[in-house]
Amino acid sequence: MLTTTDLTVGYGDTPILRDVSLTVDDGEIVGIVGKNGAGKTTLMKALIGLLDPIDGSVTYDGTEITDWAADERARAGVGYIPQSRDVFPDLTVEQNLLVAEGVNADAEDLLYGTVYDYFPILEERASQKAGTMSGGQQQMLAIARALVGNPDLLLLDEPSEGIQPSIVQQITEDIPSINEELGTTILFVEQNLGVIQGMAERCYAIERGTIVDELGADRLADDGALAEFIAV
Amino acid sequence: MVNVVNLLFQFLDSFAFIVLAAIGLAIIFGMMGVINLAHGEFIMVGAYGTTLAYNAGAPLLLSIPVGVLATTVMGLVLERSVVRRLYDRPLDSMVATFALGLALTQLTRIVFGNSLSSIGIPLGSVQYGQFSYSMYRVLLSSVALAVLAAAYVVFTRTEFGIRARATIQDADTASAMGVETDRMYTVTFGIGSALAGLTGALYAPTMSIVPGMGSSFLVEAFVAVVTGGASVLLGTTLAGGGLGLVNALFSNVYGTFIGQIALLFVAVLILRFLPNGLSGAVEGVRERMERENT
Numbered sequence: 001m002l003t004t005t006d007l008t009v010g011y012g013d014t015p016i017l018r019d020v021s022l023t024v025d026d027g028e029i030v031g032i033v034g035k036n037g038a039g040k041t042t043l044m045k046a047l048i049g050l051l052d053p054i055d056g057s058v059t060y061d062g063t064e065i066t067d068w069a070a071d072e073r074a075r076a077g078v079g080y081i082p083q084s085r086d087v088f089p090d091l092t093v094e095q096n097l098l099v100a101e102g103v104n105a106d107a108e109d110l111l112y113g114t115v116y117d118y119f120p121i122l123e124e125r126a127s128q129k130a131g132t133m134s135g136g137q138q139q140m141l142a143i144a145r146a147l148v149g150n151p152d153l154l155l156l157d158e159p160s161e162g163i164q165p166s167i168v169q170q171i172t173e174d175i176p177s178i179n180e181e182l183g184t185t186i187l188f189v190e191q192n193l194g195v196i197q198g199m200a201e202r203c204y205a206i207e208r209g210t211i212v213d214e215l216g217a218d219r220l221a222d223d224g225a226l227a228e229f230i231a232v
Numbered sequence: 233m234v235n236v237v238n239l240l241f242q243f244l245d246s247f248a249f250i251v252l253a254a255i256g257l258a259i260i261f262g263m264m265g266v267i268n269l270a271h272g273e274f275i276m277v278g279a280y281g282t283t284l285a286y287n288a289g290a291p292l293l294l295s296i297p298v299g300v301l302a303t304t305v306m307g308l309v310l311e312r313s314v315v316r317r318l319y320d321r322p323l324d325s326m327v328a329t330f331a332l333g334l335a336l337t338q339l340t341r342i343v344f345g346n347s348l349s350s351i352g353i354p355l356g357s358v359q360y361g362q363f364s365y366s367m368y369r370v371l372l373s374s375v376a377l378a379v380l381a382a383a384y385v386v387f388t389r390t391e392f393g394i395r396a397r398a399t400i401q402d403a404d405t406a407s408a409m410g411v412e413t414d415r416m417y418t419v420t421f422g423i424g425s426a427l428a429g430l431t432g433a434l435y436a437p438t439m440s441i442v443p444g445m446g447s448s449f450l451v452e453a454f455v456a457v458v459t460g461g462a463s464v465l466l467g468t469t470l471a472g473g474g475l476g477l478v479n480a481l482f483s484n485v486y487g488t489f490i491g492q493i494a495l496l497f498v499a500v501l502i503l504r505f506l507p508n509g510l511s512g513a514v515e516g517v518r519e520r521m522e523r524e525n526t
Contacts, residue, residue: 050408070407071409071410074408086405088402091397099394132522132523
């Protein structure tokens with residue numbers, strides 16, 4: 001579904017990621033783990049098209065999309081949940097969801113029913129401005145917003161960051177459930193050991209902008225092996 | 233009683249002038265962050281388009297859309313060629329649009345001379361006591377309300393408006409949600425330009441049509457936008473109502489010069505005590521209430 005080949009990305013001419021090659025297959029849940037400043041968010045921004053690569057390529061669903069803008073990638077079926085959630089604060093919950101209806105132009109149905117089933121509080125607060133909601137509720141809205149257009153691939157940037165433990169637990173259960181129910185392929189970056197182990201089928205480890213290891217299910221279950229890449 | 237009626241007419245006149253002068257600027261500045269110092273010249277182009285069409289034999293009702301269309305096309309061309317390079321660069325946008333304004337004024341002077349034959353105020357007037365009121369200027373206050381209502385519907389009740397507001401709040405995230413942000417900026421700038429053109433077209437029959445006429449709208453427009461605050465439509469409505477009332481009240485008692493001074497003085501007081509503007513104060517109260525209820 002998604003492949004990067006020797007992807008080098010940075011700000012200006014300064015590379016942050018160097019020669020990143022990874023593959024995510026249809027229906028997988030794949031994690032990217034790494035310490036602060038390793039380049040995880042830069043990778044996510046490059047994959048959704050908010051940062052232009054210096055070198056290398058990105059292929060999605062068999063089509064090279066390296067030069068595609070973010071809105072083109074979204075309409076092709078890539079959903080995105082930014083690290084700091086970035087809900088539109090002055091829009092209501094309902095309006096936030098409406099903005100994202102254009103994700104995956106090929107999808108036949110919008111998933112309002114599904115996202116309200118997963119996050120019923122959003123239906124209750126449909127007319128509330130997003131900026132007045134708690135961090136956890138904003139994270140639910142960010143996930144719902146990325147899902148409502150029925151994307152084929154979902155990119156999540158640190159879904160547990162700054163969220164209270166009960167909601168982190170809910171998200172850790174909901175994401176695999178969404179993957180199973182809707183068949184959505186998921187690529188996420190994370191530093192929370194419990195979230196990684198609860199969601200990922202396999203993981204890439206990233207250090208100083210380079211992929212240094214790939215962890216399968218057996219090593220993911222080993223706290224020590226995983227902690228090596230996420231300890232701050 | 234006569235004085236109250238006179239005050240009401242003056243209030244409606246001031247309200248219409250402030251709202252119509254400010255609305256195009258409010259959308260371009262408030263929603264896109266572009267400080268359009270050529271706003272007065274956009275209004276001038278609307279007035280010229282209308283007057284030229286009228287002088288060529290078109291009825292006024294047809295001439296007004298000609299002025300609006302001319303300004304919209306000019307706005308879209310300038311957005312594509314100049315303004316889009318200046319988003320998120322407020323100081324650069326000020327310099328560039330100031331230069332555009334100067335160029336437009338001088339170009340108009342070169343092409344059309346120092347003035348055009350005026351249209352004349354239509355619809356006659358109504359007499360009340362010792363005062364006489366232009367029906368056309370009374371009509372303009374209804375148009376100002378209609379423009380505010382239409383802008384409200386477009387930016388809060390339509391998919392385009394909601395996506396445009398999302399783009400203004402966070403263009404990167406909107407883009408990652410599939411919104412064509414470039415198109416949103418272009419259309420929003422086009423709407424702002426069209427509204428500036430509408431203002432020029434509507435006021436063309438009431439003014440001398442000269443290349444520098446746009447400057448007579450600038451003070452009210454900028455004062456209304458700045459005192460109105462971040463919420464474009466609410467701010468413009470509150471500023472139009474509040475400043476219009478102050479202007480009408482003091483103009484009625486002490487004359488138009490003092491009315492203008494009072495308007496500026498109240499604007500300073502608003503900015504001193506409500507740094508987020510009138511709409512910022514109202515929104516702050518509303519958000520506090522929303523948080524308390526959740």
